Amino acid sequence: MTSLRDIVNKIDDHLYFGNYRSATDEQTLNKHSINRVLTLMSGGIPEYKRYPNIEYFTVEVNDDINEDLLTHLEITRQVIAEGHRKGQNVLVHCAAGISRSGAAVTAFIMHKYRKTFDEAIEMIVLRRPLAGPNRGFKVQLRLYEQLDYTLDANNPKLRQYLLDRFVVSNRFDSYYDRLKYIESLSTPQYGQQYLCRQCNQLVFHDIHVIQNSSIVDNNDTNNNTTKCSDLYIEPQIWMKKLICHQYYMLDSDSQSSPTCPLKCLHCQQTIGSYKQHFSTFECNCDLHRGLSCLQFKIDLQSLSK
Missing domain, CATH: 3.90.190.10 (Protein tyrosine phosphatase superfamily)
Known part of the structure; x- marks a missing residue:
């Protein structure tokens, strides 16, 4: 039957x-x-x-x-x-x-x-x-x-989804793979370049800056929006080998989350920081409140445009 x-x-x-x-x-x-x-x-x-x-x-x-x-x-x-x-x-x-x-x-x-x-x-x-x-x-x-039934790499909500789905759980390979596919479906508007001040190597673009998508969508960045001076970015493909090396070298028994230097792949100049075990930084400003993927903090003083 x-x-x-x-x-x-x-x-x-x-x-x-x-x-x-x-x-x-x-x-x-x-x-x-x-x-x-x-x-x-x-x-x-x-x-x-x-x-x-x-x-x-x-x-x-x-x-x-x-x-x-x-x-x-x-x-x-x-x-x-x-x-x-x-x-x-x-x-x-x-x-x-x-x-x-x-x-x-x-x-x-x-x-x-x-x-x-x-x-x-x-x-x-x-x-x-x-x-x-x-x-x-x-x-x-x-x-x-x-997302209006469209997978557009320029949509901050979609980029935030990828971070939450993969990066928070340290599945960086899956993140890079799915982001590459999503970016192949549209034409990413990368925006302003940020370069290492010491060697002029490209570090990231505007599109990689992490901000609260609800504020970005509403263009709500007026004087009533609380902001901090910190800048956080998505994992970059140039970080891949560094991330893998650091991840497997971490002391799994450590209970603390000390800050580690994030260095330019080309010249080894320190350009930011991340926490051991890739735990997230916490920030309560409007641009970053509630985000669980603030893992890579950038020192703007080490960069040029």
């Missing part, structure tokens, strides 16, 4: 929503004339369970509240949209057909119809009652709505 979980549900024109079992069942695929399968799970569908008349695409994500799905939503949208343009019926699935695929389908409907998260998920649940992104994915989908 076929369970509710194994049923494939039509969500929109050429768009179907199911689970792993339905995505590997030839009878089910033929019944719905599926020509393209989008899998959201680690490993994807193995070759021996694939059929020659179907195109397969895999986005490797786990069903975990801490998993990054947001930065994958553009590729999932493109896979579905391309299938539509070709007149293909697209089946989107994960393991159970609930959370990961539910989030991807929701994001597609949000983008296509300019719907809010609440409107899109309501539409989808009417067609597939099992649909239910986990709470971490729901937060990301609401952010996707705030």
